[in-house]
Amino acid sequence: MLPIISAGVAPGAALLCYFYLHDKYESEPFSLVFKMFITGLLIVFPIMFLQYTMHHEIIISSHVFEAFVETALLEEFSKWFVLYYMIYRHVEFDDYYDGIVYGVAVSLGFATLENILYLFANGLDTAFGRALLPVSSHALYGVIMGYYLGRARFKTKASKMPWLLMSFMIPFLLHGVYDLIILSFADNWMMMMIPFMTFLWWLGLKKVKLANRRSRKRNLVFMNQSKRFKDPPA
Structure with a gap:
């Protein structure tokens, strides 16, 4: 049991640390990030029932229908609703x-419990593939969802709606395409999945760079650093 739980938790924990540490200007309270991770974990059960x-x-x-409604719509809307x-x-x-x-935390909470349950049902032999594909794809949907929520958060009231819509629709569509590839190309789905995952990682990392570049605290950090260099020693 312990090896399965460890293998199920490890990729989600590693990816959460990776994206958490890529915040260049001010880290979020770990207690709140962990709370969102646990919330993502808990929504697995109602989603599975639905x-x-x-x-x-x-x-x-x-x-x-299975890819876009049964899976992508239920899962991505639930995560979006929580956020x-x-x-x-x-x-x-x-x-x-x-x-x-926070988007990554919720998504990886969901993906981690889903991963543990899958490994219990199918064995440790599937752990590596699960880490590379479902767990990392959930993390990247969270990146994209969180990026657009961040854009919406700091827009004027009149211009928030397009960004809020994109924060749900883009992860939903990407998730649907992911599942459709697996369902529709049973014999050679990996040939389609490799370019799709390459694109997904490119898009997710691009959003990470853009979010840091747009940071509201970036100029403040640079100003503090410049002031420190200019001030004469006491």
Whole structure:
């Protein structure tokens, strides 16, 4: 049991640390980040119940429906809902990159428990592939969702809506494409997945750079550093 739990937790913890430490100007309170991670973990159970009910009560034999509705819509909307109502107006959400940190925390909480449950059902042999694909893809959906929430957070009231819409729609569409590749290309899905994951990592890391570049605290940090160099020693 312990090896499976360790293998299930390790990739999510590593990715969360990676994105947490890429905040160049001010780290978020770890207690709040951990709270969002646990919240992401807890929403696995209602989502699984809804997916089970939908799969057995709404009998639509379609890969598109399964990928975009049963999976992507339920999972990404649930994560978006948690972020919007628990973090979006929180006092600690005071910079663009903060959205990425909290988005990744919720997404990886979800992905970590999902990963543990999958490893219990299918064994440790699948752990490496799970870390490379589902866990990392969830982290990147969280990056993109959080980036656009961060853009919305600091827009005027009249111009928030397009950014809020993108914060849900883009991760939702990317997640749907990911699942559609797996469902539709049973024999050679990896040939499609490699370029898709390459694009997803490129897009996620681009949002990380943009969020840090747009930081509301960047100029303040540079001003403090310049002042320190200019001030004569006491």
